[in-house]
Amino acid sequence: xxxxxxxxxxxxxxxxxxxxxxxxxxxxxxxxxxxxxxxxxxxxxxxxxxxxxxxxxxxxxxxxxxxxxxxxxxxxxxxxxxxxxxxxxxxxxxxxxxxxxxxxxxxxxxxx
Amino acid sequence: xxxxxxxxxxxxxxxxxxxxxxxxxxxxxxxxxxxxxxxxxxxxxxxxxxxxxxxxxxxxxxxxxxxxxxxxxxxxxxxxxxxxxxxxxxxxxxxxxxxxxxxxxxxxxxxxxx
Numbered sequence: 001x002x003x004x005x006x007x008x009x010x011x012x013x014x015x016x017x018x019x020x021x022x023x024x025x026x027x028x029x030x031x032x033x034x035x036x037x038x039x040x041x042x043x044x045x046x047x048x049x050x051x052x053x054x055x056x057x058x059x060x061x062x063x064x065x066x067x068x069x070x071x072x073x074x075x076x077x078x079x080x081x082x083x084x085x086x087x088x089x090x091x092x093x094x095x096x097x098x099x100x101x102x103x104x105x106x107x108x109x110x111x112x
Numbered sequence: 113x114x115x116x117x118x119x120x121x122x123x124x125x126x127x128x129x130x131x132x133x134x135x136x137x138x139x140x141x142x143x144x145x146x147x148x149x150x151x152x153x154x155x156x157x158x159x160x161x162x163x164x165x166x167x168x169x170x171x172x173x174x175x176x177x178x179x180x181x182x183x184x185x186x187x188x189x190x191x192x193x194x195x196x197x198x199x200x201x202x203x204x205x206x207x208x209x210x211x212x213x214x215x216x217x218x219x220x221x222x223x224x225x226x
């Protein structure tokens with residue numbers, strides 16, 4: 001079992017839809033929870049991070065963490081074609097080595 | 113202003129060859145990383161250096177040898193390339209400590225071994 005799991009998709013939605021991307025993890029030691037976005041043929045870039053259970057909102061994006069069930073979600077409101085990318089869930093365990101554990105990523109396509 | 117740059121962007125080579133990938137960051141970060149992304153987009157850390165000191169060394173064949181001549185540069189040398197080494201290799205950098213959740217990735221080097 002991988003430490004961080006995501007459904008690879010692809011997920012195809014019409015423009016304007018609400019998108020829900022999900023991630024589960026197995027290691028209770030994870031402290032930081034991140035979503036990275038990766039456009040085709042580019043490096044990943046940090047989209048959002050949180051270190052506690054609950055919701056965090058940033059514009060059209062909301063990250064939700066439920067540590068009790070080890071479940072993480074990313075919601076995208078009013079999705080745009082420019083949101084088409086692969087979304088990677090990542091966790092960082094305790095300690096300061098900077099090691100990030102990534103999920104496989106979910107590929108999202110938003111159709112105009 | 114490129115924050116994290118890698119050379120080359122594409123690398124096509126034959127099995128058994130030795131190749132190097134170079135990475136440079138101009139963000140003033142102390143920590144640099146090498147990741148491998150396979151064909152299923154699974155991104156996995158290989159190595160990390162903090163101020164030229166190796167701090168993460170995952171289970172990677174010893175054909176892979178990282179080198180950090182200074183904290184702005186991190187190179188990856190691969191000996192005796194195998195078909196399974198075909199992947200995209202990403203370099204990344206970050207501030208140390210609690211800032212390391214935010215890592216800045218380079219554009220990647222797409223390695224194809226034939």
